[in-house]
Amino acid sequence: KNQVEQSPQSLIILEGKNCTLQCNYTVSPFSNLRWYKQDTGRGPVSLTIMTFSENTKSNGRYTATLDADTKQSSLHITASQLSDSASYICVVSASGAGSYQLTFGKGTKLSVIP
Amino acid sequence: DAGITQSPRHKVTETGTPVTLRCHQTENHRYMYWYRQDPGHGLRLIHYSYGVKDTDKGEVSDGYSVSRSKTEDFLLTLESATSSQTSVYFCAISSDRSYEQYFGPGTRLTVT
Numbered sequence: 001k002n003q004v005e006q007s008p009q010s011l012i013i014l015e016g017k018n019c020t021l022q023c024n025y026t027v028s029p030f031s032n033l034r035w036y037k038q039d040t041g042r043g044p045v046s047l048t049i050m051t052f053s054e055n056t057k058s059n060g061r062y063t064a065t066l067d068a069d070t071k072q073s074s075l076h077i078t079a080s081q082l083s084d085s086a087s088y089i090c091v092v093s094a095s096g097a098g099s100y101q102l103t104f105g106k107g108t109k110l111s112v113i114p
Numbered sequence: 115d116a117g118i119t120q121s122p123r124h125k126v127t128e129t130g131t132p133v134t135l136r137c138h139q140t141e142n143h144r145y146m147y148w149y150r151q152d153p154g155h156g157l158r159l160i161h162y163s164y165g166v167k168d169t170d171k172g173e174v175s176d177g178y179s180v181s182r183s184k185t186e187d188f189l190l191t192l193e194s195a196t197s198s199q200t201s202v203y204f205c206a207i208s209s210d211r212s213y214e215q216y217f218g219p220g221t222r223l224t225v226t
Contacts, residue, residue, distance in 0.1 A: 004156065031212060032212070034214070041220070042219060042220070043118075043204050043206075043217030043218050043219050043220050044157070044204075044217045045217070046214050046215075046216070049214055089156070089157070093212065095212060100211045100212060102159070102215075103156070104156030104157040104158070105156050106154065106155065106156045107156070
């Protein structure tokens with residue numbers, strides 16, 4: 001069964017500090033990995049999408065890494081801002097034999113405090 | 115929200131009543147999806163559509179039906195709502211199945 005596990009479940013950091021969120025997956029055959037940001041009461045918004053051949057991708061202060069060998073990804077947030085307070089969702093897609101499936105993690109809830 | 119609207123945004127209904135949620139897009143994307151989001155779970159796919167009148171089931175399709183008579187509209191119907199269907203429902207769109215999905219603002223449904 002395809003699974004995506006995210007850690008930590010929740011995190012509180014001070015404004016201006018950096019943080020790293022983790023995503024481990026057991027999805028096969030791997031197609032791509034996505035990170036979404038979901039503000040409270042809103043729909044998820046895409047931050048990055050990485051294929052098998054990409055091991056780092058940045059979007060402003062957000063940098064995602066992918067290690068396809070160990071099936072791990074991380075999302076690093078630099079110089080956090082209050083607006084970074086949100087849930088961050090890791091999503092892994094599997095593709096093969098005419099099918100395509102997304103598996104969503106449960107998310108990491110990040111709170112940035114002044 | 116990438117040209118996606120959902121209606122209603124909030125709804126409270128009683129057990130056993132039918133409910134229809136609407137997703138409308140202005141992006142002319144081929145694929146449309148309905149997800150539900152519950153505490154302690156990741157987003158779970160209910161149904162998706164790959165074209166007008168072309169739909170398929172997701173992992174949690176029991177108790178739900180969908181219809182797509184126009185490219186821009188995707189309807190989710192709960193034939194007889196149950197309390198277990200209390201959830202936040204998200205619509206999403208993508209131009210291709212492997213491409214990025216754009217999510218709508220969500221509909222919060224409470225079944226009492």
